[in-house]
Amino acid sequence: MEQPVQTETWKAQSLEELIRTLHRVFAEDKVSVEEVQELMESYESSPEEWLQYAKFDQYRYTRNLVDNGNGKFNLMILCWGEGHGSSIHDHTDSHCFMKILQGNLKETLFEWPEKKGNGEMIKKSERVLRENQCAYINDSIGLHRVENISHTESAVSLHLYSPPFDSCNTFDQRTGHKHKVKMTFYSQFGERTLC
């Protein structure tokens, strides 16, 4: 009898191991979205491993760069206070993985608006992501808004973007009008960046 072919499944035991494995995965010519999603989901969030990157701002959510993936990807930690949310945005033709490290985040998916955009944007679906779950999105799937809807708990998420990008479009839900914005980091490699 033929032996069934075993596909390698990556599991990360720590944040450091996750980063090392991601470097290996992205060094290849071809990267499988499912593999990366499984890898990210396999890491069991352990706060002492990422607390140094988790810098909160009382007014809005923060983006904290953890690793710049040799230019192949950006890995960052986002910190969401109670009630903090993002605008509806796209992902500038990149892959976006989002894993919950602490708390919960609500993701609302939207259809791309019509060319001119002159009506309320259409909601496709919404879900609440739990701790350690990893979601994936790219521009062909649609647009999304991410928010911490809790009024009592903060949330922390780990994001991987490949290729890295520093600008995207935000969309007005009521009209579909879009506006290009530049994205900045609140901290890089654990150090607060002044902008």
Next chain:
Amino acid sequence: LPAGLSQWFPALEVLDVSGTGLAELGAELLALPRLHTLLAKNNRLGGPGSLPKGLGQAPLGRSLRVLNLSGNRFAEVPPALLGLRGLQSLSLGGNRLHGIPPDIQELRSLEFLYLGGNFITSIPPELANLPSLSYLVLCDNKIQSIPPQLAQLHSLRSLSLHNNLLTYLPREILNLVHLEELSLRGNPLVVRFVRDLTYNPPSLQELAGRTIKTRSVPYAPSDLPENLVRYLSLASNCPNPKCGGVYFDSCVRQIKFVDFCGKYRIPLMHYLCSPECSSPCSSASQSSTSQSESDSEDEASVAARRMQKVLLG
């Protein structure tokens, strides 16, 4: 909480009793003179006596800077905490509040106020008397309108209003020059230019008052009964800069649209002295629609540019 708390830990600065099922915070806390942060989220607080009596006068009342009572069962803001004159941060998110007491203005040092996730239907203008307020969260409530006095919160940097019942905003909101964040999603904001059709024609007294003011008819206090002298002093200027008109009680509420920082269109409430008051050139209502829309955009976009970076969600 154990009765000897303040004797055993007199230097205590931060106390977190969140998620412990507490139904009341007792008097044993009052004698902690160094406690600046008290976190009591997700408990069973909310009934009478949830907070100790005499809180404002106790050593704890003078030291407390941060109080988090989110995720409890408060149906009203507990009066006991209104005496905390040094309090900088207060969270009552995720409770059962139906309103905000005007006495909230007693919290003179308040910078951060989180009231998201309640059942609040209106905002008292007294909230605007908090001189240091920089972060105000009112999301996920049942608020139908914002009092224009809120524009007096000069320190306000972030205002969270998403998921309420707002159809428009007062135009005074443009005066908040330090505002950097404003969230409005999930409100039934009026998208198209709307004319309020329920305009009540002005009274004869009002018409006479307007004439006196706009024609600068001279009068001395001895010429008129005292009540009319007072009435004349209450004239408001029509917000349309191209109109020199004044109004007293009779005005048209129009929803005008402002392109906020060139991005989004937000309905702002304008008070005009009459439906015809839009620009000197307009006559028919059709032409006045587009003319007055661009008029309001002119003056409003100047004010909006003053608001610098406003991130709308």
